[in-house]
Amino acid sequence: MKIATWNVNSLKVRLLQVLQWLKDNPVDILCLQETKLTDEKFPLTEIEAAGYQAVFTGQKTYNGVAILAKETASDIVRNNPLFPDEQQRIVAATFGKIRIVCAYVPNGQSVGSDKYRYKIEWLRALRNWLEEEKKKYPYLALLGDYNIAPEDRDVYDPVAWAGNVLVSELERVAFRALLDIGLVDAFRLFEQPEKSYSWWDYRQLAFPRNRGLRLDHILLSGKLAFLCSACTIDRQPRKWKQPSDHTPVIAELDL
Numbered sequence: 001m002k003i004a005t006w007n008v009n010s011l012k013v014r015l016l017q018v019l020q021w022l023k024d025n026p027v028d029i030l031c032l033q034e035t036k037l038t039d040e041k042f043p044l045t046e047i048e049a050a051g052y053q054a055v056f057t058g059q060k061t062y063n064g065v066a067i068l069a070k071e072t073a074s075d076i077v078r079n080n081p082l083f084p085d086e087q088q089r090i091v092a093a094t095f096g097k098i099r100i101v102c103a104y105v106p107n108g109q110s111v112g113s114d115k116y117r118y119k120i121e122w123l124r125a126l127r128n129w130l131e132e133e134k135k136k137y138p139y140l141a142l143l144g145d146y147n148i149a150p151e152d153r154d155v156y157d158p159v160a161w162a163g164n165v166l167v168s169e170l171e172r173v174a175f176r177a178l179l180d181i182g183l184v185d186a187f188r189l190f191e192q193p194e195k196s197y198s199w200w201d202y203r204q205l206a207f208p209r210n211r212g213l214r215l216d217h218i219l220l221s222g223k224l225a226f227l228c229s230a231c232t233i234d235r236q237p238r239k240w241k242q243p244s245d246h247t248p249v250i251a252e253l254d255l
Contacts, residue, residue, distance in 0.1 A: 039058050051070060130178065143218050
């Protein structure tokens with residue numbers, strides 16, 4: 001079984017890319033972030049024609065998340081019940097015995113800002129909710145754009161980025177708090193190439209120069225981590241015309 005996550009930075013703009021990627025990489029489950037579509041404009045017909053069902057929650061211009069899957073979803077939850085929020089950033093569903101949580105973590109804007117405080121509170125509530133979810137669903141995976149580079153090796157220039165949003169200590173503490181409840185970073189289960197990133201700025205030739213950050217993650221409960229046989233970053237879509245600034249991350253599970 002293959003599961004993947006991809007911040008598409010507008011599903012309307014990137015729909016054909018998503019469909020092409022699914023054709024080339026027929027994963028069982030794909031989590032999308034930043035769909036930027038209200039629910040009535042979600043391209044369900046096209047997604048179903050590609051052989052996938054979808055659960056989603058969205059809003060105009062910003063945010064929006066979706067899970068595309070070959071199986072039928074059950075126990076669908078939209079947003080964190082412990083954190084009332086108008087922003088559409090979480091959708092969760094069960095497929096067989098696997099609980100999939102697709103999350104788009106707030107960016108935080110800048111350290112100390114109101115948006116940064118919202119991000120830290122949002123992450124704290126996510127951790128508390130997932131701790132309860134894990135008790136109900138031992139086979140749980142949290143996929144998404146976390147907007148956190150967990151370690152210095154996840155940043156092309158740790159010195160230049162030190163103390164900034166995406167790499168600040170409070171954000172990294174929040175990431176480790178997710179690990180503390182028994183989740184495992186699938187990417188770090190395996191030997192990986194140095195300078196492996198999933199996001200590159202559109203500016204200053206960041207992608208050709210590989211000046212990126214690893215912001216997109218797949219965290220697995222212990223039972224799923226035991227079954228994980230690979231986790232990779234697919235750089236290819238970032239080379240396409242008018243790409244998202246993020247690229248997919250894929251985990252393979254021996255189920």
